[in-house]
Amino acid sequence: MSFFTRNILNTQPILEIDLNRLLENYQKLAQIIAPATPSAVVKDDAYGLDAAVVAKALYEGAGCRHFWVAHAVEGAKIAPLVPEAQIFVLQGIGADSVDLFKQYHLTPVISSPEMLAFWKKHTLPNVKPVVHIDSGLNRLGFRAADLEKLSKADLKMFAMVISHLACADEKAHFMNHYQLEQFNLLRQKYFKGLPASLSASDGAFLGVDFCCDMVRLGAAMYGINTAPYRPNQMQNVITVKAPVLQVTDLAKGQFVGYSATYRAATARRIAIVSIGYGDGMPRSLSNVGKIFFRKDDKWQEARIIGRVSMDNIICDVTDIEKVQVGDWGYCVFDGYTLDDVARDAGTISYELLSRLGKNTRFARKYLLK
Amino acid sequence: MSFFTRNILNTQPILEIDLNRLLENYQKLAQIIAPATPSAVVKDDAYGLDAAVVAKALYEGAGCRHFWVAHAVEGAKIAPLVPEAQIFVLQGIGADSVDLFKQYHLTPVISSPEMLAFWKKHTLPNVKPVVHIDSGLNRLGFRAADLEKLSKADLKMFAMVISHLACADEKAHFMNHYQLEQFNLLRQKYFKGLPASLSASDGAFLGVDFCCDMVRLGAAMYGINTAPYRPNQMQNVITVKAPVLQVTDLAKGQFVGYSATYRAATARRIAIVSIGYGDGMPRSLSNVGKIFFRKDDKWQEARIIGRVSMDNIICDVTDIEKVQVGDWGYCVFDGYTLDDVARDAGTISYELLSRLGKNTRFARKYLLK
Numbered sequence: 001m002s003f004f005t006r007n008i009l010n011t012q013p014i015l016e017i018d019l020n021r022l023l024e025n026y027q028k029l030a031q032i033i034a035p036a037t038p039s040a041v042v043k044d045d046a047y048g049l050d051a052a053v054v055a056k057a058l059y060e061g062a063g064c065r066h067f068w069v070a071h072a073v074e075g076a077k078i079a080p081l082v083p084e085a086q087i088f089v090l091q092g093i094g095a096d097s098v099d100l101f102k103q104y105h106l107t108p109v110i111s112s113p114e115m116l117a118f119w120k121k122h123t124l125p126n127v128k129p130v131v132h133i134d135s136g137l138n139r140l141g142f143r144a145a146d147l148e149k150l151s152k153a154d155l156k157m158f159a160m161v162i163s164h165l166a167c168a169d170e171k172a173h174f175m176n177h178y179q180l181e182q183f184n185l186l187r188q189k190y191f192k193g194l195p196a197s198l199s200a201s202d203g204a205f206l207g208v209d210f211c212c213d214m215v216r217l218g219a220a221m222y223g224i225n226t227a228p229y230r231p232n233q234m235q236n237v238i239t240v241k242a243p244v245l246q247v248t249d250l251a252k253g254q255f256v257g258y259s260a261t262y263r264a265a266t267a268r269r270i271a272i273v274s275i276g277y278g279d280g281m282p283r284s285l286s287n288v289g290k291i292f293f294r295k296d297d298k299w300q301e302a303r304i305i306g307r308v309s310m311d312n313i314i315c316d317v318t319d320i321e322k323v324q325v326g327d328w329g330y331c332v333f334d335g336y337t338l339d340d341v342a343r344d345a346g347t348i349s350y351e352l353l354s355r356l357g358k359n360t361r362f363a364r365k366y367l368l369k
Numbered sequence: 370m371s372f373f374t375r376n377i378l379n380t381q382p383i384l385e386i387d388l389n390r391l392l393e394n395y396q397k398l399a400q401i402i403a404p405a406t407p408s409a410v411v412k413d414d415a416y417g418l419d420a421a422v423v424a425k426a427l428y429e430g431a432g433c434r435h436f437w438v439a440h441a442v443e444g445a446k447i448a449p450l451v452p453e454a455q456i457f458v459l460q461g462i463g464a465d466s467v468d469l470f471k472q473y474h475l476t477p478v479i480s481s482p483e484m485l486a487f488w489k490k491h492t493l494p495n496v497k498p499v500v501h502i503d504s505g506l507n508r509l510g511f512r513a514a515d516l517e518k519l520s521k522a523d524l525k526m527f528a529m530v531i532s533h534l535a536c537a538d539e540k541a542h543f544m545n546h547y548q549l550e551q552f553n554l555l556r557q558k559y560f561k562g563l564p565a566s567l568s569a570s571d572g573a574f575l576g577v578d579f580c581c582d583m584v585r586l587g588a589a590m591y592g593i594n595t596a597p598y599r600p601n602q603m604q605n606v607i608t609v610k611a612p613v614l615q616v617t618d619l620a621k622g623q624f625v626g627y628s629a630t631y632r633a634a635t636a637r638r639i640a641i642v643s644i645g646y647g648d649g650m651p652r653s654l655s656n657v658g659k660i661f662f663r664k665d666d667k668w669q670e671a672r673i674i675g676r677v678s679m680d681n682i683i684c685d686v687t688d689i690e691k692v693q694v695g696d697w698g699y700c701v702f703d704g705y706t707l708d709d710v711a712r713d714a715g716t717i718s719y720e721l722l723s724r725l726g727k728n729t730r731f732a733r734k735y736l737l738k
Contacts, residue, residue: 008463008464009463009464009483009484009487010463010464010465010466011440011441011460011461011462011463011465011466012440012441012442012460012463012465012466043647043679043680044647044679044680044730045729045730070647070679070680070730071380071381071680071730072380072381073381073729073730074729074730090680091380091381091614091643091680091681092380092614093380094377094378094379094380094381094612095377095378095379096379096380096381096732097379097380097381111614111615112614112615112617112694114378114615114694114695115378115614115615115694118378136623136624137625137626137627138617138619138623138624138625138626138639138675138683139625139626139641139675139678139681139683140614140615140641140681141615143617143618146617166624166626166627166628166629167627167628167629169628170628173629175624175629243463245460245461245480245481245484245509246480246481246483246484246509246510248481248507248512248515249512250507254505254507255505255507255535255544256506256507256508257506257507257508257535258506258535258536259535259536259538259539260535260536260542260544270507272508272509274460277719277720277723278412278413278439278723280724282720283716283717283720284715284716306507306508309508310412310413310439310719310720310723311412311413311439311440311459311460312460312508312509314507314508325481325483325484326483346653347652347653348652350646350679351646351651351652354646354647354679355649355724358727358728358729359727360414360442360443360727361413361414361439361440361442361443363465
């Protein structure tokens with residue numbers, strides 16, 4: 001059949017991760033925050049991209065020596081790959097993780113009086129923990145009243161003091177300066193002279209005051225625009241594409257997909273693309289999101305119609321030149337980034353990225369010079 | 370400190386999968402659809418629960434001998450564990466998967482003229498494929514016009530004919546009988562006498578006409594109510610719980626979480642629970658979802674406040690007796706099932722389940738007698 005002259009029939013979606021760009025993003029961020037020390041956030045399995053691969057690339061290719069994970073199991077995964085680096089565990093230490101801390105020489109972030117009590121019973125030799133104080137996010141961290149109750153010896157046991165911003169992606173939000181003031185006030189009172197870290201990669205763009213001694217670079221390194229009040233300075237890292245399995249006609253009046261949420265008001269031509277929410281494409285893209293097709297150097301946009309299902313997405317290719325079986329439908333790429341897809345899906349790119357990479361059906365390709 | 374007398378400080382969330390209940394659901398469904406043959410849908414890595422574990426349990430514990438996956442890579446994963454079973458691959462066969470089909474003796478589901486052409490060039494010895502026809506979902510499958518063009522030899526090469534319903538979770542939806550009629554019409558015309566499968570587990574409840582020769586049991590087996598017009602007949606299979614890392618006070622007027630989307634109108638007491646969207650808890654539960662705490666045999670409900678973040682969820686425990694660090698917050702359990710969480714998150718339980726189990730930070734526990 002003629003299509004074989006141009007196209008190969010494939011069935012599996014592809015996730016491509018450009019580690020060169022990820023490293024360039026990291027290095028650009030490191031320049032922006034200088035003289036603060038850069039560090040890499042590889043929690044949530046490096047936002048789903050595989051923390052082992054990402055941490056190793058940052059360690060070997062960008063000289064990164066400080067990593068942040070959420071859980072000790074995540075630290076254990078990367079520790080053998082970054083032997084001279086320090087690994088901070090944000091959710092801290094508990095009975096279920098103390099052995100991993102010992103085995104992999106992880107550094108706990110202590111965020112509550114109860115965790116401090118636990119730490120004092122399970123102190124690890126040669127490890128000075130980090131203390132997490134709350135400056136207004138009202139999530140994890142010591143409150144001022146908690147700090148007041150600590151002994152002088154308690155206050156002296158830490159290697160670094162950190163906090164976390166609530167609204168750093170909105171440059172003009174009043175919370176930013178409020179939190180900076182709170183943080184500096186508590187530092188002065190309880191942790192004078194101790195190295196400090198306040199900002200993640202959204203805070204990196206708020207100016208030198210917010211950078212303190214170390215910045216925790218995460219989302220921006222992965223290509224997300226963490227300063228959405230101006231164009232993205234980062235490069236897109238992710239490409240998701242999936243093959244067209246079928247192209248067919250839809251007669252006027254026909255319905256498409258589960259619960260028949262799309263009805264053809266006129267005759268349409270549709271393509272069925274081999275990817276779905278089982279691959280991390282949010283179901284909230286139903287009847288809203290887009291799939292792109294490349295013809296030579298031109299990108300053509302096809303609207304998703306009907307419900308996104310577990311394994312397939314249907315899109316309207318009526319106005320697109322000659323889409324055929326075996327063509328690649330692009331779901332995330334330089335022209336329709338994580339930020340764009342997340343906007344269409346009604347969520348944030350952090351959540352989208354965290355979902356995508358964990359799926360086992362992708363053929364995964366890492367680009368690294 | 371006193372809390373140690375009752376509670377142990379932990380940091381890692383736990384995902385518990387009750388395989389006994391999963392097998393009981395499967396067996397109950399098998400009775401409902403009898404005399405049709407039951408088969409198990411373990412695509413999307415068994416909706417994230419690990420297809421290797423689930424398929425093995427069904428094979429050894431419930432005598433299941435027919436499995437459906439979406440992609441050949443998924444078939445390859447379970448094949449060694451279910452040696453005498455037949456594994457159907459719904460997305461079919463292509464250049465990227467033909468070797469896996471050979472190696473693991475998988476059965477392709479052929480859904481388009483192009484795929485049939487590919488199959489005829491790459492036929493596997495001793496494998497008769499399944500043909501997928503569209504009966505109104507307008508997703509994958511041969512249309513009537515495609516079937517018209519097939520030769521008699523083409524039509525004779527298949528072992529089974531399948532289709533898929535669009536609205537089977539709405540018993541009274543006109544599409545159900547429309548699709549049944551279309552399916553039977555095309556079967557009569559092109560595939561007379563060939564074994565047939567129309568329904569997934571939502572169709573199983575539509576009556577004997579919809580069950581044909583084989584039913585593809587998926588969502589209901591995992592405990593989802595696929596017939597939401599009446600109470601669930603299935604048992605919940607999933608428990609998700611996470612430890613409280615911190616309990617603290619919130620003064621009147623304080624904000625909580627990213628973008629400060631919650632403001633305390635009165636003084637509150639809050640708990641920070643060690644789970645987030647990085648573990649598959651949808652961010653759309655922000656300010657909407659619930660976390661439950663067990664005191665003796667009583668369940669107490671805490672509203673999620675502020676944004677769900679990657680690693681943490683904050684909930685309001687003002688009215689709950691003595692919640693303390695180390696208590697378990699229940700996110701999914703018998704009293705607040707996948708269906709309940711998905712409703713609060715504005716999605717379906719299929720998508721929720723597909724997300725949850727793929728995350729690597731859970732301590733996973735499988736219950737199996």
